[in-house]
Amino acid sequence: AQRVTQPEKLLSVFKGAPVELKCNYSYSGSPELFWYVQYSRQRLQLLLRHISRESIKGFTADLNKGETSFHLKKPFAQEEDSAMYYCALSGEQGAQKLVFGQGTRLTINP
Amino acid sequence: DAGVTQSPTHLIKTRGQHVTLRCSPISGHKSVSWYQQVLGQGPQFIFQYYEKEERGRGNFPDRFSARQFPNYSSELNVNALLLGDSALYLCASSLVRGNQPQHFGDGTRLSIL
Numbered sequence: 001a002q003r004v005t006q007p008e009k010l011l012s013v014f015k016g017a018p019v020e021l022k023c024n025y026s027y028s029g030s031p032e033l034f035w036y037v038q039y040s041r042q043r044l045q046l047l048l049r050h051i052s053r054e055s056i057k058g059f060t061a062d063l064n065k066g067e068t069s070f071h072l073k074k075p076f077a078q079e080e081d082s083a084m085y086y087c088a089l090s091g092e093q094g095a096q097k098l099v100f101g102q103g104t105r106l107t108i109n110p
Numbered sequence: 111d112a113g114v115t116q117s118p119t120h121l122i123k124t125r126g127q128h129v130t131l132r133c134s135p136i137s138g139h140k141s142v143s144w145y146q147q148v149l150g151q152g153p154q155f156i157f158q159y160y161e162k163e164e165r166g167r168g169n170f171p172d173r174f175s176a177r178q179f180p181n182y183s184s185e186l187n188v189n190a191l192l193l194g195d196s197a198l199y200l201c202a203s204s205l206v207r208g209n210q211p212q213h214f215g216d217g218t219r220l221s222i223l
Binding site: 004006034036043044045046049086088096097098099100101102103 | 113114141143145150151152153154155158160165166168200202204210211212213214215216217
């Protein structure tokens with residue numbers, strides 16, 4: 001079975017501090033992992049995906065198959081990073097069938 | 111580009127009724143997926159349609175059905191509504207099948223009384 005676990009429902013850090021949002025997954029095949037973000041009053045949007053190996057808005061995420069993790073990191077948090085973050089997984093059926101975690105609400109304090 | 115559009119924005123129904131939710135994908139996108147998001151949870155996959163055929167189905171009862179039209183828009187139908195069907199229903203579209211990323215709409219907020 002495919003499963004995504006985000007252990008923290010809420011995460012609060014100060015502006016300028018490092019941020020790490022945790023994501024662990026369970027999948028027997030070769031998954032593709034995504035991070036989606038939802039800013040206040042906006043729709044859910046793709047932040048990054050592991051195959052792109054990009055840094056978006058200063059965020060990076062590395063797929064660790066040994067630990068089955070895909071943690072999202074940013075060295076210096078900014079107030080505009082406050083949002084709801086969802087980790088998602090897709091299997092061989094493709095990225096149109098995503099399994100989401102429950103989400104982490106990130107709050108950046110000034 | 112308006113992005114993925116969904117209608118209606120909000121809907122209130124009573125138990126036992128049926129409901130139809132609509133989704134228009136981004137122009138050129140042929141794949142549409144539906145998700146249910148219960149308050150406090152992440153979205154849960156319901157259906158995927160591509161080229162008017164069902165290509166994937168999540169763990170939802172037969173009361174849930176969907177279809178895709180020749181213009182690639184889609185409808186999600188739910189019969190015999192239960193209180194537990196209260197949720198935000200999200201539609202997402204992508205260019206083709208495979209691992210193209212999805213673009214989400216704002217959703218339809220369905221409340222069952």
